[in-house]
Amino acid sequence: MLRKTTRGSEARWARVASAEDVAADQITAVSTDRGPVVLARVEDRIYALEDRCSHQDYPLSAGELEDGEVECVFHGARFDLCTGRATRLPAVAPVRTFEVEVRDGGVYLRLE
Numbered sequence: 288m289l290r291k292t293t294r295g296s297e298a299r300w301a302r303v304a305s306a307e308d309v310a311a312d313q314i315t316a317v318s319t320d321r322g323p324v325v326l327a328r329v330e331d332r333i334y335a336l337e338d339r340c341s342h343q344d345y346p347l348s349a350g351e352l353e354d355g356e357v358e359c360v361f362h363g364a365r366f367d368l369c370t371g372r373a374t375r376l377p378a379v380a381p382v383r384t385f386e387v388e389v390r391d392g393g394v395y396l397r398l399e
C-alpha cells in the first residue's frame with residue numbers, strides 16, 4: 288500500500304499480522320521484505336523493531352519483554368521499544384524501529 292506523506296513522498300505500508308495474533312506482553316516475530324521484525328504489544332500499543340540485536344546480530348525474538356524494553360536472551364542487552372535505543376550493555380548501538388498502524392484488524396508497518 289502506498290500513501291502520500293506530509294512531505295509528498297510515498298510511504299509504503301505492509302500488513303504483517305492480524306492484530307489479534309499479537310498477544311499482550313509477548314514478542315511476536317514476523318517476516319517482511321525488509322527482513323525479520325519483532326512485534327511487541329504493551330498495553331494498547333504495538334511496537335516494531337528489527338529482529339536483530341545490535342550486539343552480535345542474534346534474534347531479539349528469542350528474548351523477553353521487561354518494563355517496556357526487549358531483552359536479548361543471549362547476553363542481556365536491552366532496547367527501548369519506542370526508540371530502539373540500547374539501554375543496557377553489552378549493546379551500545381540502537382536497533383531499527385518501524386512505525387506501526389493498527390487498522391481493519393491488521394498490523395501495518397511503514398517499511399519505507
Ligand code: FES
Nearest residue numbers: 340342343359362
Ligand atoms: S547478541 Fe544480544 S546481547 Fe549479545
